[in-house]
Amino acid sequence: MSKKFLMKGLLFALILTVILAALSPVFVYKTQHRGKLEEGLYLSDDRYDVVFMGSSHMNGGMDPNVIWNQQGIASFNYATGGQPIDATYYLLKDVLKKHKNPVVVLDVYYLGMTDEYGARGFVSNALDNMRFSPTKLEAIWNCTPWEDRLLYLLPVLKYHFRWSSLQAKDFNFDNASVYYTKGFVAGTDRYGKENSAWKQTENRVGIPEKSLEYLQKIIDLSKEENCQLIFVNMPCDYSEPDNQEGWVDDTEALFNTVADLADSEQIPFLDFYDMADEIGFDFSNDMNNAGHLNLWGAYKVSSYFGNYLAENYDLPDHRSDGAYAQWNEDYKRSQAASVS
16 A cells, blocks of 8 residues: 555656646746857857857956957857856866867966855856756756755746746747847946946955866866867946855955966966056946946947957957858857847
8 A cells, every 4th residue: 555655656756847847948038148158069060169168247347249340250259147167167167069179268267256155146157057867957956055956956946936927938939030139238328437446456366166176177177078168257337245244255365366276277367457558458338237247338348359269369260151141140140239
């Protein structure tokens, strides 16, 4: 009797799990992050020679369409808002299943996080939009606290409150509708203030333990997959993170440490925070807010970086390649959207 009851219980649990798993994609928020990761990770047949990884600083900092138009380099921006470095590692593992030997450009800003886990909403931007696989299971196990893991495995449990506000797009979301951006999105505000935290220091502070662990994992993965790795850091007013709980208290000193590590590993590190004059960056007009570039700032950084890639890496110019004909149309669409 007890064995039969147990079998019925297990069968019920299995059926319930299958139903919840089937409902989860409907309830996950249909944001730009979802569209670009679904399309860029799994659906598009395009191949990228350069991939951008990291947080919102990268998401709104590197515009693949600008780099395409000026250099013909095919790239994609996989960054998502608030993406901790551990989530970046697992996303990169999925990227490298599809794209072989790309130049991997890593936003190092989130190395400053001292909390063991990122905020649920930010981690969700990445993990909710990864397809089920051993890599995703590993990411859930290592990037989230134990009490949240079931919520990432079956996101409908996390977003069940949305049942009364579901829209048509939740059932038939067109991931391709955002693909023309190649993963980039930036604001159009002008901050209007100078960088209150601008300073030069020779101080060093240690990279938080978990951040250092996953940075090393990314370095090792890049070597295993024969990828060239580049570190970048976007302009930012450090007065905000320096006074934020769960963050190192001297961000500039942290990036001095990152520069030392990059030098020891022979990894290029472009710290745009310190390169304002070189790229013609105007903090008050080229920032959307204290922490993120606006469209004009991203254009300057992307143009500079595209030139850097062209001068330092042997990357093909695909502008006359028929397989990438749509990219010229995507560039035009992105330009139209940016001025609308």
